[in-house]
Amino acid sequence: MASGSDLRGVMLAAVAKAIERHADELTALDQAIGDGDHGINMKRGFEAVMADAGNLVAKPWPEFLKGVGMTLVMKVGGASGPLFGTLFLTLGKELPPEPTIDDVVKALRAAIEAVQARGKSERGQKTMLDVLIPVAEHLEAGGRDLGGIVAAAGAAAEATVPMKAIRGRASFLGDRSIGHLDPGARSSALIITAVADVLKEVA
Ligand code: ADP
Numbered sequence: 001m002a003s004g005s006d007l008r009g010v011m012l013a014a015v016a017k018a019i020e021r022h023a024d025e026l027t028a029l030d031q032a033i034g035d036g037d038h039g040i041n042m043k044r045g046f047e048a049v050m051a052d053a054g055n056l057v058a059k060p061w062p063e064f065l066k067g068v069g070m071t072l073v074m075k076v077g078g079a080s081g082p083l084f085g086t087l088f089l090t091l092g093k094e095l096p097p098e099p100t101i102d103d104v105v106k107a108l109r110a111a112i113e114a115v116q117a118r119g120k121s122e123r124g125q126k127t128m129l130d131v132l133i134p135v136a137e138h139l140e141a142g143g144r145d146l147g148g149i150v151a152a153a154g155a156a157a158e159a160t161v162p163m164k165a166i167r168g169r170a171s172f173l174g175d176r177s178i179g180h181l182d183p184g185a186r187s188s189a190l191i192i193t194a195v196a197d198v199l200k201e202v203a
């Protein structure tokens with residue numbers, strides 16, 4: 001089993017790479033129902049995190065995650081910076097230094113609640129929460145198989161297609177937001193998939 005800092009380093013690099021690889025796709029999704037900056041925003045954020053990776057991964061899980069969240073809040077414009085920043089910051093605040101999977105599940109729920117408070121948003125409004133909440137529920141129901149978690153995230157992202165956006169820029173389109181995948185839901189699924197794929201390797 002990799003040491004904590006190795007695992008943090010591999011996970012962070014995998015997430016940053018997934019975002020980078022899909023940046024054009026995320027931007028295209030945001031061009032359809034937003035202002036076309038989601039891929040750029042997320043890529044810029046994770047590039048800034050990677051620029052400080054050596055320092056961040058050397059810290060224990062709580063400080064590492066808080067550092068990732070702070071960087072995203074500071075470097076990413078738009079709605080997604082503060083929202084993804086809040087997600088990582090809260091995970092860092094909630095997790096003990098040597099977290100178990102049950103700690104992660106509890107911290108994820110707290111982090112989702114913090115995102116909801118910040119975004120004044122809830123499930124069913126065609127946002128990143130429509131991936132995060134179903135994945136949290138899958139975990140809370142005992143889902144531990146990594147392939148099952150990835151499938152739950154992918155299915156939840158796809159399920160945003162028929163939704164009408166109630167929050168974020170896409171809500172300005174009203175019914176015309178229907179029929180498109182939400183960019184933040186897609187990036188949430190990409191992050192969850194990247195983390196699960198790393199865990200598959202080390203498990
Ligand atoms: P902006 O909308 O400011 O251009 P981005 O394009 O980077 O920011 O991010 C858009 C994504 O952020 C949306 O696809 C959605 O998933 C998420 N989002 C926007 N507003 C909210 C909100 N109030 N609550 C939760 N998620 C939101």
Ligand code: MG
Pocket residue numbers: 030034035036037038078169
């Ligand atoms: Mg945008």
